Amino acid sequence: MTLEKGNLNELDSALLDAVLNTAVDAIVTIDARGKILHANRSVEKLFGYKPQDLINQNVSVLMPEPDRSRHDGYVQSYNETGKRKIIGIGRQVLGQRADGSLIPIDLAISEVHVGDRILYTGIMRDMTERQQNEADLRDAQLRLIQSERLAAIGQMVTGLAHESRNALQRSRACLDMLDLDLETAPEQQDLVRRTRSALVELQTLYEEVRSYAAPIQLGKTRQTVSELCLDVWNNLSEVWTPIKIKLVLNCEACPAIYCDASRISQVIRNIYENSLAVVPSNSVLYTTCRPICHGSQQYLQVAFTDDGPGLDDEQKRRIFEPFYTTKTKGTGLGMAICNRLVEAHAGKIYVGNNEHRHPDAHGAVIVMELPM
Incomplete structure (x- = not known):
């Protein structure tokens, strides 16, 4: 973007301020050295800094490490080579609020020529809610897939438990009769008792798997x-x-x-x-x-x-x-x-x-x- 005139008249300046300060997104303009020249009101909502407190500060104050220490090098590299890594491209980055907390933001940077000066304007949008919604959507999709799988497992296990119940009941009945025949053989009766206990555990396993997989x-x-x-x-x-x-x-x-x-x-x-x-x-x-x-x-x-x-x-x-x-x-x-x-x-x-x-x-x- 190029502005041919180096100065705006009073009406144009007021109009520009009104547009910038009513924008939902945070907007910051810096010079070629990274010094903040203008920040709109939405910057305070996003970062916690009053706009006037940011004027003349380095824009790296809005960044966490390691970008904070490297930012001046990024700007110098672009000014010397013209190779774009983010300008005109945009990306999601982390910003740092005044209280030190980090916030995901969508950052779009444009280059502005005002006379012989080169300025950069960054437009920033809070991505916290969007990222949370995307995470919630992914979780919901995973839960849906899991529910479908569990429903299939539950249907299979229910059929298996039903068919096996008759076999287990017959096995227990046989063990009960065998137990009566072994009244004088305590060691064999102990084996019967342990076998009966194993059948109970097997039936419990069927019921627990069915309970886990069944729709709630x-x-x-x-x-x-x-x-x-x-x-x-x-x-x-x-x-x-x-x-x-x-x-x-x-x-x-x-x-x-x-x-x-x-x-x-x-x-x-x-x-x-x-x-x-x-x-x-x-x-x-x-x-x-x-x-x-x-x-x-x-x-x-x-x-x-x-x-x-x-x-x-x-x-x-x-x-x-x-x-x-x-x-x-x-x-x-x-x-x-x-x-x-x-x-x-x-x-x-x-x-x-x-x-x-x-x-x-x-x-x-x-x-x-x-x-x-």
């Missing part, structure tokens, strides 16, 4: 998660009474949410059972609820912490993988099912860190977030 239908009602936690704990405490484990609920201000009580109770039960299996006697399990926000969406965050040995790096990475387990018994589907159930509620479940851990606990932290 939710019946949402207004529930208080703290009450669900207490109900689950009361049911579990009878079984785990001998090891004397205590539950501490910090959910005094826990708001009610719409969820499937049975499904969320299943998630809570699985988390508690995993903790109970590893904590020593006289331990305490902590459950803390608090409302949080992700953008404009409010969530109820529920953090489960125990006094067990915690999770190593591999367990943290793989805990929600189907069939991953560190137990001698079990299918490794428990936490994978929990993940599906929470995602079906448009929430998420993940391994927490020290930010989520109760100050009196030192073990594993599992965090569940459900929309309010």
Whole structure:
């Protein structure tokens, strides 16, 4: 772009300022040395700097390292060689706000000739929302593909479980009769008992795989998660009474949410059972609820912490993988099912860190977030 006149009259200047300052995108003009000559009002919204505070500063102040240190070299290289790497092309880059935070931006740079001066104008647009929407779309597509695959697996396993149920029942009936014939042979009876137990485990495996792969239908009602936690704990405490484990609920201000009580109770039960299996006697399990926000969406965050040995790096990475387990018994589907159930509620479940851990606990932290 070329402007033949070196100066604009007062009317033209006012008109130009009005156009620039009503633009949605941030617009910055610099000279050949990278010094900022003009910044419109949208720059403040994007970067947190007042436009007048940027005048005469080097434009690299809007960049993170290593671009900040290299920018003058980029400009000098272009001025000397005329070889374009970004001017007139545009690209997505990272900008740095006044508070030091990074922000993805779409940057388009044009070259302007004003008399014998060469200026550069950068037009910048915040890409945060667009990138989040693209990520959400990718996640939705992956979930759709996973749902279709799981539906196929579920249909296959349901048929397999149905056909195998009759065979398993016949096997158990035969073992029952064999057990009667072996009343005087305790060693053989023990083999029968172990075989019967293996059949039960096989049937359980069929049911868990079917449960994991089956489509999830939710019946949402207004529930208080703290009450669900207490109900689950009361049911579990009878079984785990001998090891004397205590539950501490910090959910005094826990708001009610719409969820499937049975499904969320299943998630809570699985988390508690995993903790109970590893904590020593006289331990305490902590459950803390608090409302949080992700953008404009409010969530109820529920953090489960125990006094067990915690999770190593591999367990943290793989805990929600189907069939991953560190137990001698079990299918490794428990936490994978929990993940599906929470995602079906448009929430998420993940391994927490020290930010989520109760100050009196030192073990594993599992965090569940459900929309309010």
